[in-house]
Amino acid sequence: MPDFTTQRRLAASELNSGKSRVWINPDPEVAGELADAITREDIRSQIEAGNIKVHPKKGNSRARYKVRAAKRAYGHRKGPGHRKGCKGARTPKKELWMTKIRALRRKLRELKETEVIDRHTYRMLYRKAKGGEYRSTAHLNAYIKAKGLMRSE
Numbered sequence: 001m002p003d004f005t006t007q008r009r010l011a012a013s014e015l016n017s018g019k020s021r022v023w024i025n026p027d028p029e030v031a032g033e034l035a036d037a038i039t040r041e042d043i044r045s046q047i048e049a050g051n052i053k054v055h056p057k058k059g060n061s062r063a064r065y066k067v068r069a070a071k072r073a074y075g076h077r078k079g080p081g082h083r084k085g086c087k088g089a090r091t092p093k094k095e096l097w098m099t100k101i102r103a104l105r106r107k108l109r110e111l112k113e114t115e116v117i118d119r120h121t122y123r124m125l126y127r128k129a130k131g132g133e134y135r136s137t138a139h140l141n142a143y144i145k146a147k148g149l150m151r152s153e
Helices: 005-015 028-036 040-049 063-074 093-113 119-130 137-147
Strands: 022-024 052-054
Touching (some): 028 040, 040 052, 093 119
């Protein structure tokens, strides 16, 4: 069987693909015809005849990635052996603060609107939250209960 290096190169150029993706018909009856095809026009006619084709592109499967991502979303595969970068690099301090303060303010607003606390207590607790007095909404609730700040009807 003849060496189709030139034909492969020309076909790759015509098909806008790499040389490795070019398929040339291995049939010995067509081999002579293909060996004679040395111009781009000849190659184009062979492509039309179906003697030269291009293999489809191969992609990378994302199945394994999706499984891993689902486990990470659940909280697995995040141990010390998988971590690069310190705590503050993985989630910046500012981002932690923003998450916490938004949760606290949401909780305070909810307590005020449901009239569990009055507006003066709301203001006082709001300022304390801004000052970083509460670690979490649970800590805020514990503080309110301990100080007896809930409105009594």
